[in-house]
Amino acid sequence: MSAAQPAAARTPVLEARGLVKRYGVVTALDGADFDLYPGEILALIGDNGAGKSTLIKALSGAIVPDRGEILLNGTVVHFRNPLEARRGGIETVYQDLALAPALDIAENLFLGRELRRPGLVGLVLRVADRPRMLSEARAHIADLKINVRSMKQPVETLSGGQRQGVAVARAAAFASRVVIMDEPTAALGVRESGMVLDLIREVRARGTPVVLISHNMPQVFEIADRLHVMRLGRRVATITPKSHTMTEAVALMTGATSFHGTGG
Amino acid sequence: MLARLRQTGLGRDPGAAVARARVISALGPLVALLLASLFFTIRTDRFLTTENWSLITQQVAVVGILAIGQTLIILTAGIDLSVGAVMAYGTIVMTRLAVTYHLNPFLAIALGIGACLAFGVLNGVLVTAVRLPPFIVTLGTLNIAFALTHITSNEETIANLPDPLVFFGDTFRFAGTTITYGAVLAVALTVVTWFVLTRTIGGRHVYATGNNPDAARLAGVRTRRVLLSVYAIAGLLDGIAALVLVGRTGVGDPQAGQSANLDSITAVVVGGTSLFGGRGSVLGTLVGTLIVGIFRNGLTLLGVAAIYQFLITGVLVILAVAVDQLSRRTRG
Numbered sequence: 001m002s003a004a005q006p007a008a009a010r011t012p013v014l015e016a017r018g019l020v021k022r023y024g025v026v027t028a029l030d031g032a033d034f035d036l037y038p039g040e041i042l043a044l045i046g047d048n049g050a051g052k053s054t055l056i057k058a059l060s061g062a063i064v065p066d067r068g069e070i071l072l073n074g075t076v077v078h079f080r081n082p083l084e085a086r087r088g089g090i091e092t093v094y095q096d097l098a099l100a101p102a103l104d105i106a107e108n109l110f111l112g113r114e115l116r117r118p119g120l121v122g123l124v125l126r127v128a129d130r131p132r133m134l135s136e137a138r139a140h141i142a143d144l145k146i147n148v149r150s151m152k153q154p155v156e157t158l159s160g161g162q163r164q165g166v167a168v169a170r171a172a173a174f175a176s177r178v179v180i181m182d183e184p185t186a187a188l189g190v191r192e193s194g195m196v197l198d199l200i201r202e203v204r205a206r207g208t209p210v211v212l213i214s215h216n217m218p219q220v221f222e223i224a225d226r227l228h229v230m231r232l233g234r235r236v237a238t239i240t241p242k243s244h245t246m247t248e249a250v251a252l253m254t255g256a257t258s259f260h261g262t263g264g
Numbered sequence: 265m266l267a268r269l270r271q272t273g274l275g276r277d278p279g280a281a282v283a284r285a286r287v288i289s290a291l292g293p294l295v296a297l298l299l300a301s302l303f304f305t306i307r308t309d310r311f312l313t314t315e316n317w318s319l320i321t322q323q324v325a326v327v328g329i330l331a332i333g334q335t336l337i338i339l340t341a342g343i344d345l346s347v348g349a350v351m352a353y354g355t356i357v358m359t360r361l362a363v364t365y366h367l368n369p370f371l372a373i374a375l376g377i378g379a380c381l382a383f384g385v386l387n388g389v390l391v392t393a394v395r396l397p398p399f400i401v402t403l404g405t406l407n408i409a410f411a412l413t414h415i416t417s418n419e420e421t422i423a424n425l426p427d428p429l430v431f432f433g434d435t436f437r438f439a440g441t442t443i444t445y446g447a448v449l450a451v452a453l454t455v456v457t458w459f460v461l462t463r464t465i466g467g468r469h470v471y472a473t474g475n476n477p478d479a480a481r482l483a484g485v486r487t488r489r490v491l492l493s494v495y496a497i498a499g500l501l502d503g504i505a506a507l508v509l510v511g512r513t514g515v516g517d518p519q520a521g522q523s524a525n526l527d528s529i530t531a532v533v534v535g536g537t538s539l540f541g542g543r544g545s546v547l548g549t550l551v552g553t554l555i556v557g558i559f560r561n562g563l564t565l566l567g568v569a570a571i572y573q574f575l576i577t578g579v580l581v582i583l584a585v586a587v588d589q590l591s592r593r594t595r596g
Contacts, residue, residue, distance in 0.1 A: 083484055098479040100472045102542045111472055112484025114465040126465045 011074050013038050013209050014059060014178050019068035021054050028054040030233030036178060041200060041210045043220040046230030047253050052213050060092040060180055061085030089177030093167045093184055101156035105148060106137035108155050109170045140173040144202045161192030165199055172203045179203055180211045197223050217246045231255055293536050293551040300555060304562035311565055314441035321447040322512060324557035328450040329505040330524055331531040332457050333498030335549045338532050340474040340494055341541025342398035347502055348524030349409035354380040354506030356413050359422040359516025362429055369428040377503030383409060384499015388492040413518050422516035433511030446508035457546045470494060475542025530577055531556050533584040540592060
């Protein structure tokens, strides 16, 4: 529908309407809306149990919502698993650094999507095209200005920040539309967190919008263009770091004040 | 801002220590092999002879083939206790079908190998679909295969085998020594497996699945299919080992292979493959197999009673696992 709208310069890349997800008696999502626009960093904030993770899981295909719809570039999509979301151009960086530590950087970057040698050896014997994966990995890593010496370095020899860098690079390399990050700095120290925030800006600079879950308010206010505030399974407000202070954001999260003035 | 990135990257070097540890773990088994050979060469003049090495290759071929399948499974952080019993069952199936039922020998071989493959698939299905721990699954199939072996064989050794069944016991002369086709097959299978593990996508997925199954699955690796495949391939290799064993002994023996599970696990672990999965090499396993074989052979030449060889194998495997555990701890 939005494709037909002439002046729809601000069509959301990823959009959700009225998502509902229940686990038994627990309602994790209770009619949640979501909009992500091109070229922005959107932070998802909310108290524990507000439904941030469930929303992310629905958007990345890890769960299927009971009701509501998800639109990618204005078209309704139904992701049944993470693979389908990835085919739609949505890449997710999972919280626990989802890398294989004994494998090297190139292998981790291409894990699950290895390049094959041309011809019959690739087609029939499934022989991996190691030289091409090494050189493409080098390009992706350099693209995001991540400093690692060799693509043949096992991931376990990297620092926490560098590992997260590899995970982000993998997402950025394959995401044609959206990168989703679940607490990308949770396990990192101050300096390494700064590194990852720089990376997130690099991803945005390359034109891919980023959805970020974080509990770290100063960080969120430093990096996000917009903040999507969740409470009790719904979006209660969309604010910007300029329109609201951290204290006001926390008040929205906890329900101390309500954006729409309808109580809470 | 980006200067921070560069600093962190160059600041300290956790890579060097790990790289060193890797080289040591790769060369360690080879050094052990050379030291053991040197020791036995000095202590007995019969060790370093072409006849003796011919004997060693014949002795290790069977365990060597079993250890290839064991390597695949251990790389996925699993274990297969059933290898020896399944192999013994394979020997009984193929020899009994060929001798007692006068089946075409090639068909008998195919059915014997098929029986082992079926056991491998059973192990794989129980591990992946029913999600039982590999240790318990293969302990169960060990006993099932053991029982079937004795039921099918009537506790009798089956002799007078037709030629195709004993082919891999046949020898040829090479560089002044006698080599069995079975030993050649063991080396060939090792090389093929090495190629598959290091160069193909499926092989790399075996490492990824063993190293971090969740990461592999989220990245799109079909981890269950990987697991099912390694157990099935291990079963197939049990069948091939059964054929080589029949060739070496010339009979179908229901008592065969009873220590083969520990022998194969020892070969894999001594060869530097981690029991925790995701790290190791099938070439290391070949070296590990030779180490175990040389110890057995050398101790026999020194006149050490067979029962002490069990003792030494036990010590060897515990030592190797201890080294694995320690290096894991230093990796953090």
